[in-house]
Amino acid sequence: MAQIAQVLVDVPTMQTNRPYSYQIPTAWQSQVTPGMRVVVPFGRGKRRVQGFVLKTSDVTNFDGDLKAIDAVVDLAPVLNTEALKMTAWLAASTFSFQITCAQTMLPAVMRAKYEKQLRRTATTSPTVAEQLFHGAASVDFDSVATTPQQVSELLRLQAAGEVEVYYQVKNQARHKTQLGVKTTLTAAELTSATETVRGGAKKQLALLKGLATLNGETMTQKAFCDEFDVSEAVIRTGEQKGWLQKVALEVYRDPYATSDIEATKPLKLNAEQQVATDRITQAVNGSETKTFLLEGVTGSGKTEVYLQSIAAALAQGKTALMLVPEISLTPQMVRRVKGRFGKAVAVLHSGLSNGEKYDEWRRIKRQEAQVVVGARSAVFAPLDKIGLIIMDEEHESSYKQDDAPRYHARQVALWRSQYHDCPVVLGSATPSLETRARAEKGVYERLVLADRVNRRPLPEVSIIDMKTELQKHAESNFSAPLLVALQDRLDRHEQSVLMLNRRGYSSFVLCRDCGFVLKCPNCDISLTLHMDTHTMKCHYCGHEEPIPRTCPNCHSRQIRYYGTGTEKVEEELQDLMPDARIIRMDNDTTRKKGAHAKLLAKFGSGEADILIGTQMIAKGLDFPNVTLVGVLNADTALGLPDFRASERTFQLLTQVSGRAGRAEKTGHVYIQTFNPDHYAIRFAKHHDYEGFFKYEMAMRHQGGYPPYYFTVQITASDLDEGIAAKRMYQLLQWLRPRLDPQTILLGPTPKPIARVNRRYYYQIVIKYKREPNLEKTLTTLLHETQAQQRQGLQIGIDVEPLHFM
Numbered sequence: 001m002a003q004i005a006q007v008l009v010d011v012p013t014m015q016t017n018r019p020y021s022y023q024i025p026t027a028w029q030s031q032v033t034p035g036m037r038v039v040v041p042f043g044r045g046k047r048r049v050q051g052f053v054l055k056t057s058d059v060t061n062f063d064g065d066l067k068a069i070d071a072v073v074d075l076a077p078v079l080n081t082e083a084l085k086m087t088a089w090l091a092a093s094t095f096s097f098q099i100t101c102a103q104t105m106l107p108a109v110m111r112a113k114y115e116k117q118l119r120r121t122a123t124t125s126p127t128v129a130e131q132l133f134h135g136a137a138s139v140d141f142d143s144v145a146t147t148p149q150q151v152s153e154l155l156r157l158q159a160a161g162e163v164e165v166y167y168q169v170k171n172q173a174r175h176k177t178q179l180g181v182k183t184t185l186t187a188a189e190l191t192s193a194t195e196t197v198r199g200g201a202k203k204q205l206a207l208l209k210g211l212a213t214l215n216g217e218t219m220t221q222k223a224f225c226d227e228f229d230v231s232e233a234v235i236r237t238g239e240q241k242g243w244l245q246k247v248a249l250e251v252y253r254d255p256y257a258t259s260d261i262e263a264t265k266p267l268k269l270n271a272e273q274q275v276a277t278d279r280i281t282q283a284v285n286g287s288e289t290k291t292f293l294l295e296g297v298t299g300s301g302k303t304e305v306y307l308q309s310i311a312a313a314l315a316q317g318k319t320a321l322m323l324v325p326e327i328s329l330t331p332q333m334v335r336r337v338k339g340r341f342g343k344a345v346a347v348l349h350s351g352l353s354n355g356e357k358y359d360e361w362r363r364i365k366r367q368e369a370q371v372v373v374g375a376r377s378a379v380f381a382p383l384d385k386i387g388l389i390i391m392d393e394e395h396e397s398s399y400k401q402d403d404a405p406r407y408h409a410r411q412v413a414l415w416r417s418q419y420h421d422c423p424v425v426l427g428s429a430t431p432s433l434e435t436r437a438r439a440e441k442g443v444y445e446r447l448v449l450a451d452r453v454n455r456r457p458l459p460e461v462s463i464i465d466m467k468t469e470l471q472k473h474a475e476s477n478f479s480a481p482l483l484v485a486l487q488d489r490l491d492r493h494e495q496s497v498l499m500l501n502r503r504g505y506s507s508f509v510l511c512r513d514c515g516f517v518l519k520c521p522n523c524d525i526s527l528t529l530h531m532d533t534h535t536m537k538c539h540y541c542g543h544e545e546p547i548p549r550t551c552p553n554c555h556s557r558q559i560r561y562y563g564t565g566t567e568k569v570e571e572e573l574q575d576l577m578p579d580a581r582i583i584r585m586d587n588d589t590t591r592k593k594g595a596h597a598k599l600l601a602k603f604g605s606g607e608a609d610i611l612i613g614t615q616m617i618a619k620g621l622d623f624p625n626v627t628l629v630g631v632l633n634a635d636t637a638l639g640l641p642d643f644r645a646s647e648r649t650f651q652l653l654t655q656v657s658g659r660a661g662r663a664e665k666t667g668h669v670y671i672q673t674f675n676p677d678h679y680a681i682r683f684a685k686h687h688d689y690e691g692f693f694k695y696e697m698a699m700r701h702q703g704g705y706p707p708y709y710f711t712v713q714i715t716a717s718d719l720d721e722g723i724a725a726k727r728m729y730q731l732l733q734w735l736r737p738r739l740d741p742q743t744i745l746l747g748p749t750p751k752p753i754a755r756v757n758r759r760y761y762y763q764i765v766i767k768y769k770r771e772p773n774l775e776k777t778l779t780t781l782l783h784e785t786q787a788q789q790r791q792g793l794q795i796g797i798d799v800e801p802l803h804f805m
C-alpha cells in the first residue's frame with residue numbers, strides 16, 4: 001500500500017518541477033493513485049494548495065515530519081499515464097513548469113480557485129463568535145477585513161488564538177443534473193398495478209405503460225412526459241403510489257443540442273481524393289507513426305478525405321482527433337463532422353462556456369465520444385486508442401499558444417502519434433514553409449490534391465495597383481474596377497466577400513505614390529513606427545532612425561502610416577451602393593457568443609449581398625453563391641516587421657481567393673495593393689504555391705531564417721522600462737559564453753509594440769543550426785529567474801516563435 005505521494009504543487013510564486021512528498025492518510029492508502037488531484041498544506045501557516053499526484057510509493061522510513069494530504073479531489077485520475085508523460089515532455093520542450101502544463105491540459109474549471117477564510121477555533125469567545133461569525137463556523141476573509149482597523153483587530157484575535165486564517169481550495173467543476181424517473185417494480189408488478197387503476201384514469205395507465213418500457217433505466221422527467229404524454233402531476237401521483245422514484249440524473253450541457261444537423265453519407269471520392277484516403281487508411285490500419293502533408297488547393301475537398309479517413313479509424317475500433325483553427329470561426333466544419341459521425345463527436349473550442357467544455361471533456365474521458373473536433377488545446381483531449389490525428393489548416397498561427405507553456409499543437413500531435421502508433425495528417429492549401437520543407441526532405445509524406453472538386457477552375461485574380469487608382473480619383477477604399485464588379489454581382493444576385501486586413505494596422509509607414517516601405521539596412525525587415533519615441537525601429541537588430549517626412553525612394557510627401565477600419569469601409573460602401581445589403585464581421589460585431597455563426601448563417605441563406613470582414617472571413621467558408629472576392633489592402637501584412645510577412649500575405653490572399661467560385665458559377669478575385677510587383681502577390685495571383693515555396697525558401701536561406709535556422713525568443717517585461725532593458729543586457733552577457741560560438745544572438749531590442757498593459761517588453765532572439773547547450777542553458781534560466789519573477793520582472797522563453805512582436 002502506498003504511503004507516500006509525490007505531489008506537484010500549484011504555488012505560482014514558487015514554481016519548481018520538483019515534487020514534494022506528502023503522507024497519505026491510512027484511510028486513503030489504497031485509493032490515491034498518480035494523476036489524481038489532491039489538496040495539501042504548503043509552507044508555514046494554514047495555506048492549502050491544489051496539486052497533482054505524480055507517483056506513490058511505500059517508503060516507510062522518511063526523514064522528519066511529512067505533512068499529510070488534506071483532501072482528495074478526484075475519485076479517478078484526471079491525468080492518465082499518457083497525460084503524465086506528456087506533461088513532463090511538454091515542460092521540458094517548452095521550458096515551462098510541469099504544473100502549468102498539467103493545468104493547460106485540463107478544462108479551466110478544474111483549475112483550483114482559492115478562497116481565503118476566517119475560521120473559529122476551539123478558544124473563540126462567545127462574543128467574537130456572535131459579532132464576527134454570526135454563529136457560523138467560518139466567514140469569507142475579505143468580508144470582515146475591509147478597513148485597517150478591522151485587519152488590526154483580526155491580527156490581535158489571531159495572536160490570541162481566537163481565530164485562524166484558512167485557505168480553502170474550491171473545486172469549480174459542477175455537474176449539471178436534471179430530474180429523472182425510474183422504477184424498481186418488475187414488469188409483472190407494473191401489470192398488476194394496472195388492475196388497481198380505476199376506469200377513467202387513462203393518464204395513469206399511460207404512465208404505467210411508459211414505466212414498463214424503461215427496463216430499469218432512468219429517463220429524464222421531461223423526456224418521459226413528452227414521450228408518453230403524461231403531466232408532472234401524474235408523475236407525482238405515481239410517486240405517491242410507489243410506482244416510480246424521482247432521481248437526480250447527471251446530464252451534459254450539449255452546446256449543439258438545439259441545432260439540427262443533417263446526417264450526411266460519404267461522397268464518392270474523385271481519383272486524387274481516393275489516392276490520399278487510401279494512403280492514410282493504410283497507415284491507420286497498419287498503426288504507422290507517419291506524418292502526411294495533404295496539400296490540396298482551396299475547394300479540393302480535403303474535408304471529405306479527413307472524414308473518410310476518420311471513418312477508417314473508427315472501423316478499427318479506434319478514436320480520431322481533428323484539430324481546426326479556432327473552431328468557433330468555422331461552424332460549417334462542426335456541422336460537417338457532426339453530420340457524418342453524430343453523437344460520437346465531441347467539440348472543444350473557446351466559444352463554449354466553461355461548463356460546456358467540462359462536460360465535453362468528461363464525455364471524451366469516459367469514452368462516450370470517439371471523435372474530437374477542436375481548436376488548439378483540444379490536442380490534449382483525453383482520447384484513448386487514438387487511430388488518427390488530423391490538423392486542418394496546419395499553417396495557421398493560432399495553433400501556437402502565446403503564453404506559457406508556449407507550445408505548438410503540431411508538436412503535441414506528433415508526440416501523441418508516437419505514443420499511440422498512429423498517423424498524423426497535416427492539411428492545407430498553403431502549408432507552412434517548415435512543413436513543406438520537411439515533406440521535401442521526405443520526413444513527411446506528401447499527398448496532393450491539385451484540382452478543385454469536379455474540376456472547377458480556381459478563380460481568376462486581378463491585381464489592382466492602388467498607386468495609379470489614387471491618382472485617378474479622390475482617396476477611397478475602393479478602386480473603380482472593384483466597384484464595377486461589386487455592382488455587377490448585385491445586379492446578378494450573386495454574393496461578394498470583401499476582406500480588410502487589419503493585421504499590422506498603423507504600425508509601419510508606406511508611400512502611397514510608389515508603395516515603398518521603409519526597411520532596416522541590416523536585416524531587410526520593415527522598420528516599425530514607435531510613436532512614443534517618434535522613431536522607426538528595427539526590432540531584430542536594434543537599428544533606429546527618424547520617421548521620414550518624404551519618401552526616400554520617390555521623394556513624395558504621400559508617405560504615412562497605413563490603416564483603416566472596417567466600420568469606415570462599411571459606411572463608405574453603403575454610401576456608394578445604397579441598395580446593397582451588407583454584413584460586417586469583425587471583433588466588434590462578433591463579440592457576443594454565437595454572433596459569428598449567426599452572421600454567417602444569415603449570409604449563407606442569402607439575406608445579404610456583401611460580407612465585409614477582417615481576416616476571420618478568409619478561411620474555410622464554403623458558400624456556393626459567392627463569385628466575387630475583394631481584398632481591400634493586401635499590403636498591411638507585408639509591412640510587418642517579421643520575416644514571415646510574405647508567407648502570411650501569400651497564405652491569406654490564397655485562402656481568401658479560395659472563397660470565390662466554389663460551386664457552378666465562376667469566381668473572380670480583385671486584390672488592391674500598393675505593391676503589385678511583390679512576389680507574394682504575384683504568386684498568389686497565379687495560385688502558385690509551389691512557386692512561392694521555392695522563391696521564399698531562397699529568401700530564407702539568404703537571410704538566415706527558419707527553416708534553415710532554429711529560433712528561440714526570450715522576452716523580459718517590467719513596469720519599469722529601465723529594469724527590463726538592463727536585465728536583457730545582463731542576460732546577453734550571461735548567454736554568450738554558455739552557447740556555441742556559431743550561434744547568433746540578436747538584440748536586445750524593444751518589441752515593436754513595446755508597451756502592453758503598462759509593461760515594457762524587450763527581446764533577444766537566439767538563432768542556431770545546432771546548439772548542444774541550449775537545453776541546459778534555458779532550463780537553468782527558467783529556474784534562476786524565479787526570484788526575479790517574484791519582484792515583478794517577467795521572463796518568457798518561446799521556442800520557434802511565430803510572431804516577433
Ligand SMILES: Nc1ncnc2c1ncn2[C@@H]1O[C@H](COP(=O)(O)OP(=O)(O)OP(=O)(O)O)[C@@H](O)[C@H]1O
Nearest residue numbers: 267268269270298299300301302303304453620658
Ligand atoms: N468527392 C466529392 N464529390 C462531390 N463534392 C465534393 C466531393 N468532395 C468534396 N466535395 C464538396 O466540395 C466542396 C469543397 O470541399 P472542402 O470544403 O472540403 O474543400 P477544402 O479542400 O477543405 O477547401 P478549403 O481549403 O478552401 O477549405 C464542399 O462543398 C464539399 O462538400
Ligand SMILES: [Zn+2]
Nearest residue numbers: 520523538541
Ligand atoms: Zn535590423
Ligand SMILES: [Zn+2]
Nearest residue numbers: 511514551554
Ligand atoms: Zn515613394
